Amino acid sequence: MNDVPDQPDIVGEGGAGAARGVGVRDVARKAGVSLGTVSNVLNNPEKVGERTRTRVERAIRELGFVGSRAAGQLRSRRSGLVGVVVPDVGNPYWAAVLRGVESVLEDRDLALIVGSTHQSPQRQERLLRGLASQGVDGLLVAPIDDDRQWEDFADRFLGVVALESDVGVGAGISLDNVDGAHQAIAHLLELGHRSICFINGPGRVPWCAERRVGVLAGIGEAGLNPDDVLIDVEVSDLTSAEGLRAADDLWQSSRPTAVLCANDLLALGVLLSAQRRGLDVPGDVSLVGYDDVEFVEALRPALTTVHQPSFEVGIVAAEMLLRGSGSRHTRSEHALLSPQLIVRQSSGPPPRG
Amino acid sequence: MNDVPDQPDIVGEGGAGAARGVGVRDVARKAGVSLGTVSNVLNNPEKVGERTRTRVERAIRELGFVGSRAAGQLRSRRSGLVGVVVPDVGNPYWAAVLRGVESVLEDRDLALIVGSTHQSPQRQERLLRGLASQGVDGLLVAPIDDDRQWEDFADRFLGVVALESDVGVGAGISLDNVDGAHQAIAHLLELGHRSICFINGPGRVPWCAERRVGVLAGIGEAGLNPDDVLIDVEVSDLTSAEGLRAADDLWQSSRPTAVLCANDLLALGVLLSAQRRGLDVPGDVSLVGYDDVEFVEALRPALTTVHQPSFEVGIVAAEMLLRGSGSRHTRSEHALLSPQLIVRQSSGPPPRG
DNA sequence: CTGAAAGCGCTTACAG
DNA sequence: CTGAAAGCGCTTACAG
Numbered sequence: 001m002n003d004v005p006d007q008p009d010i011v012g013e014g015g016a017g018a019a020r021g022v023g024v025r026d027v028a029r030k031a032g033v034s035l036g037t038v039s040n041v042l043n044n045p046e047k048v049g050e051r052t053r054t055r056v057e058r059a060i061r062e063l064g065f066v067g068s069r070a071a072g073q074l075r076s077r078r079s080g081l082v083g084v085v086v087p088d089v090g091n092p093y094w095a096a097v098l099r100g101v102e103s104v105l106e107d108r109d110l111a112l113i114v115g116s117t118h119q120s121p122q123r124q125e126r127l128l129r130g131l132a133s134q135g136v137d138g139l140l141v142a143p144i145d146d147d148r149q150w151e152d153f154a155d156r157f158l159g160v161v162a163l164e165s166d167v168g169v170g171a172g173i174s175l176d177n178v179d180g181a182h183q184a185i186a187h188l189l190e191l192g193h194r195s196i197c198f199i200n201g202p203g204r205v206p207w208c209a210e211r212r213v214g215v216l217a218g219i220g221e222a223g224l225n226p227d228d229v230l231i232d233v234e235v236s237d238l239t240s241a242e243g244l245r246a247a248d249d250l251w252q253s254s255r256p257t258a259v260l261c262a263n264d265l266l267a268l269g270v271l272l273s274a275q276r277r278g279l280d281v282p283g284d285v286s287l288v289g290y291d292d293v294e295f296v297e298a299l300r301p302a303l304t305t306v307h308q309p310s311f312e313v314g315i316v317a318a319e320m321l322l323r324g325s326g327s328r329h330t331r332s333e334h335a336l337l338s339p340q341l342i343v344r345q346s347s348g349p350p351p352r353g
Numbered sequence: 354m355n356d357v358p359d360q361p362d363i364v365g366e367g368g369a370g371a372a373r374g375v376g377v378r379d380v381a382r383k384a385g386v387s388l389g390t391v392s393n394v395l396n397n398p399e400k401v402g403e404r405t406r407t408r409v410e411r412a413i414r415e416l417g418f419v420g421s422r423a424a425g426q427l428r429s430r431r432s433g434l435v436g437v438v439v440p441d442v443g444n445p446y447w448a449a450v451l452r453g454v455e456s457v458l459e460d461r462d463l464a465l466i467v468g469s470t471h472q473s474p475q476r477q478e479r480l481l482r483g484l485a486s487q488g489v490d491g492l493l494v495a496p497i498d499d500d501r502q503w504e505d506f507a508d509r510f511l512g513v514v515a516l517e518s519d520v521g522v523g524a525g526i527s528l529d530n531v532d533g534a535h536q537a538i539a540h541l542l543e544l545g546h547r548s549i550c551f552i553n554g555p556g557r558v559p560w561c562a563e564r565r566v567g568v569l570a571g572i573g574e575a576g577l578n579p580d581d582v583l584i585d586v587e588v589s590d591l592t593s594a595e596g597l598r599a600a601d602d603l604w605q606s607s608r609p610t611a612v613l614c615a616n617d618l619l620a621l622g623v624l625l626s627a628q629r630r631g632l633d634v635p636g637d638v639s640l641v642g643y644d645d646v647e648f649v650e651a652l653r654p655a656l657t658t659v660h661q662p663s664f665e666v667g668i669v670a671a672e673m674l675l676r677g678s679g680s681r682h683t684r685s686e687h688a689l690l691s692p693q694l695i696v697r698q699s700s701g702p703p704p705r706g
Numbered sequence: 707c708t709g710a711a712a713g714c715g716c717t718t719a720c721a722g
Numbered sequence: 723c724t725g726a727a728a729g730c731g732c733t734t735a736c737a738g
Contacts, residue, residue: 023731023732035731036709036733039732049707067486068486070427070432071423071732074424074713074715076733080487090445092448095445099441102468114465115465123459129419130462133420135421135423268648271651272651295621300654301653302653376715377715386725390723392717393717401723421714423716424716425717428718
């Protein structure tokens with residue numbers, strides 16, 4: 001033991017960034033062991049004798065020691081950080097996915113760095129760059145273009161798992177967007193609609209493009225020409241505010257008998273616009289969403305939409321990541337989840353014209 | 354220049370955690386300058402001559418260099434990380450707050466580590482411990498008890514800003530919960546309700562406790578006895594699932610003429626339960642929520658609720674943090690935002706009994 | 707199982 | 723403005 005006096009216990013002060021925190025050094029001194037032993041107690045407790053371990057653990061507690069991940073990361077190459085890049089954390093669908101991810105990772109000592117792309121490739125690039133410099137152990141991403149910049153993360157400890165779309169590397173969850181959109185448009189066509197507005201995100205976004213393919217396919221299969229049936233509207237962000245604005249514009253220029261939205265938030269905006277304008281849904285115009293977020297069942301009218309299992313997506317993706325399926329040199333794993341149309345009250349036959 | 358051959362350009366590989374990335378060393382060599390100069394180009398560009406700077410920047414680009422925050426953090430004591438601890442990222446209210454925070458921090462090269470407490474002190478402690486070990490520069494927190502464990506973060510670079518409740522240290526945003534709940538209960542009492550169920554979170558959570566105080570105060574001011582009027586129901590997590598369950602139980606045991614919920618998600622659950630049971634809102638039972646999240650206006654019936662400016666809360670809190678208001682030795686700053694009752698269609702007079 | 711030494715990749719004074 | 727040296731706080735081999 002050295003002749004250094006015990007410091008007063010400063011509980012909870014440690015960690016990088018705090019003013020001169022308690023370090024492993026202090027713990028080692030107090031417990032009368034070497035630095036390596038403290039590190040082992042922290043990272044490989046089974047390698048340390050029980051008596052020594054208890055002594056070190058007591059010292060850690062009494063000193064209020066909180067290790068610095070940054071320092072550890074430098075040598076161990078583990079940051080304890082997982083990046084989550086989604087289109088919009090404010091969208092209940094993605095918020096639910098996040099909940100699922102959290103529920104799996106919360107007791108694994110992994111922290112989540114989250115960010116929203118809002119369909120902007122520049123934002124996505126910035127976010128991924130930031131995550132790279134933070135040295136995340138793994139990445140969960142819903143890519144918004146085909147740049148595949150995120151594939152680099154497959155080389156990291158936990159690799160990369162895609163929350164959407166098909167991927168070339170790492171693991172992923174596929175939700176068949178073509179099929180989901182196909183179900184939705186087929187429903188509207190069956191009801192007799194022949195003038196349908198499709199409010200979608202940017203065509204460069206994979207899942208937006210796929211949903212459009214499904215819509216076009218459905219129209220084609222009905223023996224119709226998309227040019228005669230479909231009014232395409234593109235919004236840059238898929239929020240209720242943009243849905244509201246798009247709908248306000250829409251009523252000015254045309255009178256579709258149905259509006260199909262690429263997500264429920266857009267549909268919410270359209271519904272709000274319709275209500276304010278005195279349009280009856282589905283009497284005057286039918287409305288169909290996508291996602292089936294938790295509130296749409298209680299809307300007036302209850303929204304017809306395509307269900308996607310948000311919470312489950314988060315859970316499955318996080319589990320894949322933990323399992324190591326996202327690494328480049330593991331056999332790649334793919335979960336296929338099916339979207340399913342839920343018919344409620346917002347869709348009905350077109351008004352007799 | 355050394356005789357080291359140029360490596361093939363491995364774009365996007367750098368950063369800790371990647372397999373042997375490109376380091377400042379390589380950049381310095383390629384640009385023919387010293388390590389310190391590279392660091393200056395990265396952190397204090399104005400201190401470097403323009404010609405040298407361009408040369409270094411080119412080397413960075415060509416090498417695909419991505420710095421390691423962890424290494425930098427060790428010496429500079431800046432992690433570029435901000436912690437955000439909220440009750441539930443899956444709740445649209447908090448999701449909107451997050452959106453606000455993101456919008457302010459996204460171009461400041463700060464990454465957000467987020468976590469949900471779900472009103473559990475253990476979860477909060479774990480999250481804060483994790484954030485401390487990650488060395489976050491600052492913390493945004495909606496505390497769920499009075500432990501004040503989060504006050505330690507006031508010593509960090511950016512300090513701590515509370516997203517809820519009053520705080521003893523750092524900066525904070527106060528939303529007058531007593532007042533908000535008071536407005537809500539007063540509205541119901543005025544309508545003539547005398548049997549009101551109040552579904553609230555755990556009493557140990559400050560903002561839950563405050564809302565209850567407001568409710569009790571309103572009842573007292575009306576010259577009534579809370580014991581005669583109020584049915585208290587406590588849920589541990591304030592989700593629609595818990596609201597649904599609580600309501601299902603409620604109809605079994607009693608027949609309140611109104612239900613007041615501590616947030617909109619609970620109210621959504623109650624509404625769903627009422628609909629399934631064939632109860633008319635507000636004909637059979639009035640319903641009032643709290644938060645005014647974006648979808649409640651479109652519910653059937655549109656929900657009467659207490660508005661809180663979620664997005665703005667996020668923006669104001671993030672700006673305070675950037676301004677340094679959260680540090681222990683800065684003059685503490687407080688924003689006072691007012692909640693406001695929005696009367697819609699879910700509340701009306703009690704049924705004639 | 708324990709302990710002294712080296713080193714992770716940067717930034718920071720400090721001397722030129 | 724530039725460059726060599728020290729050091730941030732850990733973890734990791736490696737010798738005992």
